[in-house]
Amino acid sequence: MWENLKEVIEQRQLMLTFAARDYKVRYAQTFIGYWWSLIQPIASVAVLFVVFQKLVKVPTEGVPYLPFALSGLILWNYFNYVITQSAASLINNQGMIRKIYFPKLTLPLSRAIVGLVEPLVGFVLLIALLLYYEVFGIGILFFLIALAGTAISALGIGLWTAALSIRYRDMQQILPFVLQFIFFLTPVAYSADLLSGIIPSQWDFVLYLNPMTGIIESFRAILFGGDFNPLILMSYAAGLVLFVSGLALFQKMEMKIADIV
Amino acid sequence: MSTSAISIQNISKEYLIQKGKNKEVFKALENINLEIEEGKVTGLIGANGAGKSTLLKILSRITQPSSGHAHINGRLASLLEVGTGFHPELSGRENIFLNGALLGMKKPEIKAQFDEIVDFSGVEAFLDTPVKHYSSGMYVRLAFSVAAHLQSEILLIDEVLAVGDAEFQRKCIAKMDEATHQQNRTVLFVSHNMSVARSLCEQIIFLEKGKVKTIGDAKSVTDQYMREMTETANAxxxxxxxxxxxxxxxxxxxxxxxxxxxxxxxxxxxxxxxxxxxxxxxxxxxxxxxxxxxxxxxxxxxxxxxxxxxxxxxxxxxxxxxxxxxxxxxxxxxxxxxxxxxxxxxxxxxxxxxxxxxxxxxxxxLGDYYGSGNFKQKATPGIYIDQNWKSKP
The missing domain is CATH 2.70.50.60 (abc- transporter (atp binding component) like domain)
Structure with a gap:
């Protein structure tokens, strides 16, 4: 497994070239171009604000709703993007895979790099909101750790899906539903306490098997102050397990890709 | 005694194919043993399904052999299809870098040869146009130019000369010839066109149904191939x-x-x-x-x-x-x-x-096409064209 990672590092230039290609192509022939990177996080946080703050009025333990929601949404959107993109990365590049040899791992990894644009734009927005509501603190730096945790977890799931999609295209159909389902089980628009209030307390750990639960909770606990649930560590561990197992499966399937796709 | 650039030992490749309800094993390659000499152009010929492309895919690590292994001595680049990895939305310039990186070139390497690549392709006027607006000829020329400038010791090529216009084909052949002779590069080259194979290759491998049938000098192997193709057609x-x-x-x-x-x-x-x-x-x-x-x-x-x-x-x-x-x-x-x-x-x-x-x-x-009574056999047969000659006053 480490041999392959080494090869990817040697081929980092290819990975960056793929990332640059995907970034350019993503906004090709759109009217407002790169401005979409800014509009997307603003629009989605506006939706959450209207639905969960104005209509449902979810409690946020005294934290202003906009920075609260945005802190979760930035990470969730990145998670969602990396999974969706890396899951389809092998199938979308089958022509190339059948005709050119290159480390396939560069494909999902380059997607994770391209996807970074939006969370970084979101990060600047978040800082602006924190300053506005006067809750800004040094804890904001924890964002980098949360983002790395998100990338690893999302790649883990993405690698699993990409590897399975080679044989079972059904994965591509199932994935959107699964992601939507997980979205509601993740404390993005509301707090984890609200979710754990619904289920018996001895089952709380199930929520934290979802890597995003612990990642978002830890970020918020450090950003806004609050209890640090020890189950958070389990979320990070789950992300790591997904990544390592996903990588192993991906590399096993990599050998057969050209014969199957 | 020359050294081998590629040494192929006992390579077999099997595919499972669906035949009705049952799965059947199809042997694309069976116990291939070959030594490809360094610094030579070697041709690979054979009918459709003989395993030529499968062999190139195994050597370029796109697919793995079912058994056996190949030892490759030097940096290898392969060009199995012209323009794979080109992105239609990107400009010619961007695609040169993308394609170069895909073929394993480092950025400084591409930069150093950028002008030469552009010059060779003849598309400089459209360098900043997305390649989706290119004609298919321009597309092929640009793609081949990138590959032709790869500084690899071993180059695998599959049928790429079948596309592109005649003038460009000649340029490519000259470029490949130059590469092998001046830079001691090894080329393994699949072809269906026997005259190209003959003019380019020093040695030819004839594959038949996944096995090596003959290895020998270009003329005798292409002759044998054409003879056998004729027999199959008449059988x-x-x-x-x-x-x-x-x-x-x-x-x-x-x-x-x-x-x-x-x-x-x-x-x-x-x-x-x-x-x-x-x-x-x-x-x-x-x-x-x-x-x-x-x-x-x-x-x-x-x-x-x-x-x-x-x-x-x-x-x-x-x-x-x-x-x-x-x-x-x-x-x-x-x-x-x-x-x-x-x-x-x-x-x-x-x-x-x-x-x-x-x-x-x-x-x-042999016949008297022009009815002049003056006709002879040509070594390479061509076509007759009706013609009139006269001296002007």
């Missing part, structure tokens, strides 16, 4: 042949070429008439089909010479019922004495229905 009546492509609703069920005057024992002679008789059979006899026929004439080396087509001359041919015979008459056969073959292609509404690569082999005997 079965055309209706029963399996080496055909197309949807198969209609099929050539008979195809022959002869001299209309049986006095000559129906041997074809330059300058005399020739008749092609053929029948088409339909699997769906109820419909009426408007036939679009093409009989392409190739010389024995696989070079295209000319095409006979009912659409060219504006004749409409219809097939009604199950089977029907047709004929195409040539009043004055303009082929010089030599060996030729016909490639038969039948299309309906623009879709290929039946396509047989070497549908019919035939020989043309």
């Amino acid at each position: 079965l009546p055309i209706g029963q042949r399996k080496d055909r492509k197309g949807s198969g609703e209609l099929k050539f069920s008979q195809l022959e070429i002869s001299h209309p005057n049986s006095k000559n024992g129906s041997l074809l002679i330059s300058g005399e008439p020739a008749v092609i008789n053929f029948s088409i059979k339909s699997l769906k006899p109820s419909a009426t089909h408007d036939l679009d026929l093409e009989l392409n004439i190739f010389n024995a080396s696989g070079n295209f010479l000319s095409s006979l087509s009912n659409k060219f001359v504006g004749t409409s041919l219809k097939l009604e019922g199950e089977e029907q015979s047709f004929e195409c008459t040539i009043n004055k056969l303009p082929l010089m004495a030599g060996s030729y073959y016909l490639r038969a292609k039948l299309m309906i509404n623009g879709f290929p229905v039946d396509l047989i690569d070497r549908a019919l082999n035939f020989e043309v005997l």
Whole structure:
């Protein structure tokens, strides 16, 4: 497994070239171009604000709703993007895979790099909101750790899906539903306490098997102050397990890709 | 004693293919043992399905062999299809960097050769245009230019010369020749065109049904290949042949070429008439089909010479019922004495229905095309063109 990672590092230039290609192509022939990177996080946080703050009025333990929601949404959107993109990365590049040899791992990894644009734009927005509501603190730096945790977890799931999609295209159909389902089980628009209030307390750990639960909770606990649930560590561990197992499966399937796709 | 650039030991490749309800093992390659010498151009020839492309894919690590292994001595680059990895939305300039990176070139390496690549491709005027607006010729030229400038010790090439115009093909061949001789580069090259293979390769490997049939010098192996292809083409009546492509609703069920005057024992002679008789059979006899026929004439080396087509001359041919015979008459056969073959292609509404690569082999005997009484045999047969010469006052 480490041999392959080494090869990817040697081929980092290819990975960056793929990332640059995907970034350019993503906004090709759109009217407002790169401005979409800014509009997307603003629009989605506006939706959450209207639905969960104005209509449902979810409690946020005294934290202003906009920075609260945005802190979760930035990470969730990145998670969602990396999974969706890396899951389809092998199938979308089958022509190339059948005709050119290159480390396939560069494909999902380059997607994770391209996807970074939006969370970084979101990060600047978040800082602006924190300053506005006067809750800004040094804890904001924890964002980098949360983002790395998100990338690893999302790649883990993405690698699993990409590897399975080679044989079972059904994965591509199932994935959107699964992601939507997980979205509601993740404390993005509301707090984890609200979710754990619904289920018996001895089952709380199930929520934290979802890597995003612990990642978002830890970020918020450090950003806004609050209890640090020890189950958070389990979320990070789950992300790591997904990544390592996903990588192993991906590399096993990599050998057969050209014969199957 | 020269060293091997590629050493192939006992390589086999099997595929599982679905046949009805059962899975069947298809052996694409069986126990291949080869040594490819350093600094030489080696050709790989064989009929469709002989395993040429599979072998190149294994050597370029795109797919893994079922057993055996290959030892590769040096940096290897492969060009199995021109323009894979090009992104239509990106400009020519961006695609040069993308494609170069894909083929394993480092950025400084691409930068250093950028001008040369652009110059060679001849697309400098469109360098900042997205390649989706390129003509297919420009696309191919740019793609080949990137690959041709790769600084690799070993280069694998699959049929890329089949595309692109003649002038560009010559440039590519010259470039490859230069690369092997000046930079001691090893080239392994798949070809269907025997004259290209002959002019380019020092050694040729002939694959047949996944096995190495012959290895030898270019001339003797291509001769053997062409002889055997002729035998295959003549072994079965055309209706029963399996080496055909197309949807198969209609099929050539008979195809022959002869001299209309049986006095000559129906041997074809330059300058005399020739008749092609053929029948088409339909699997769906109820419909009426408007036939679009093409009989392409190739010389024995696989070079295209000319095409006979009912659409060219504006004749409409219809097939009604199950089977029907047709004929195409040539009043004055303009082929010089030599060996030729016909490639038969039948299309309906623009879709290929039946396509047989070497549908019919035939020989043309020496004849007096111009009726001047002054004619001789040429080493490489070509075509006759009607001509008039005169001195001006």
